[in-house]
Amino acid sequence: MSRRRLIGATWCMRLAVAILVLVTGSACSTVAVTGPPVAADDELPSTEPAPPSAPPTSVLDGIFTEAQAARGRAAYDAHCAECHGEELGGGEMAPGLTGVAFRFRWRGLKVADIYDSVQSTMPPEEPATLGDQPYIDIVAFLLSANGYPTGDRELAADSRLLEGVAVERMPP
Numbered sequence: 001m002s003r004r005r006l007i008g009a010t011w012c013m014r015l016a017v018a019i020l021v022l023v024t025g026s027a028c029s030t031v032a033v034t035g036p037p038v039a040a041d042d043e044l045p046s047t048e049p050a051p052p053s054a055p056p057t058s059v060l061d062g063i064f065t066e067a068q069a070a071r072g073r074a075a076y077d078a079h080c081a082e083c084h085g086e087e088l089g090g091g092e093m094a095p096g097l098t099g100v101a102f103r104f105r106w107r108g109l110k111v112a113d114i115y116d117s118v119q120s121t122m123p124p125e126e127p128a129t130l131g132d133q134p135y136i137d138i139v140a141f142l143l144s145a146n147g148y149p150t151g152d153r154e155l156a157a158d159s160r161l162l163e164g165v166a167v168e169r170m171p172p
C-alpha cells in the first residue's frame with residue numbers, strides 16, 4: 001500500500017503546488033486523510049467465478065443445434081415418416097406432429113415429456129430401440145419443425161435437464 005500511497009501523495013502535492021481548482025484539492029485531501037484509495041484495480045474484493053452457463057428453461061432458449069435437428073430429420077425419415085408423414089402431417093392412424101396437434105399435446109409440459117413418450121412408445125412395434133441419441137435428435141427435429149429456434153448447444157438425452165425445459169408457445 002505504501003508505494004501507491006506515496007505516488008498518490010506526490011501527485012497531490014504537485015497538483016497542490018500548481019494550485020489547481022477546488023475539485024483537485026478535495027481529491028488530494030481525500031487521499032491524505034482516508035489512506036489508500038479504495039477502488040484500485042488490484043485491491044478490489046475477489047469476485048465470484050463466473051457461473052457455468054445456466055441450463056435452459058424453455059424451448060425458446062435455443063436448446064438444440066441445426067446439425068442436431070438435421071440428424072433428427074434423418075432418423076425420423078428412417079423410423080417415423082412412414083406413419084407420421086414426411087411433412088409430419090400424420091397419416092391414417094398416426095397423429096400429426098406439428099402445428100395445432102403439437103401444441104395441443106405438449107403445451108404446458110416439459111421437453112422431458114416429449115422425449116419420454118417418444119422414446120418409450122415409438123415406433124409402436126419396437127419402442128425404445130433406437131438409442132438415446134437418435135431419440136433426442138428426433139426431439140430436436142420435432143422442435144425445429146415446430147418453429148423453435150436453434151442455438152449453439154446440443155440438447156442432451158438427460159432426463160433431469162429435460163425436466164426443466166418448458167414447452168412454451170412461440171411468440172406470435
Ligand code: HEC
Nearest residue numbers: 076079080082083084093094095105117118122123124138
Ligand atoms: C407404425 C406406425 C408408426 C411409426 C413407425 C411411428 N409412429 Fe408415432 N404414432 C403412431 C400412432 C398410431 C400413434 C398414436 C398412438 C396413440 O395415440 O396411442 C403415434 C403417436 C406418436 C406421438 C404422440 C405420442 C403422444 O404421447 O401423444 C408421437 C410424438 C410420435 N408418435 C412420434 C413418433 C416418432 C418420433 C417415431 C419414430 C421414432 C414414430 N412416432 C414412429 C404410429 C407410428
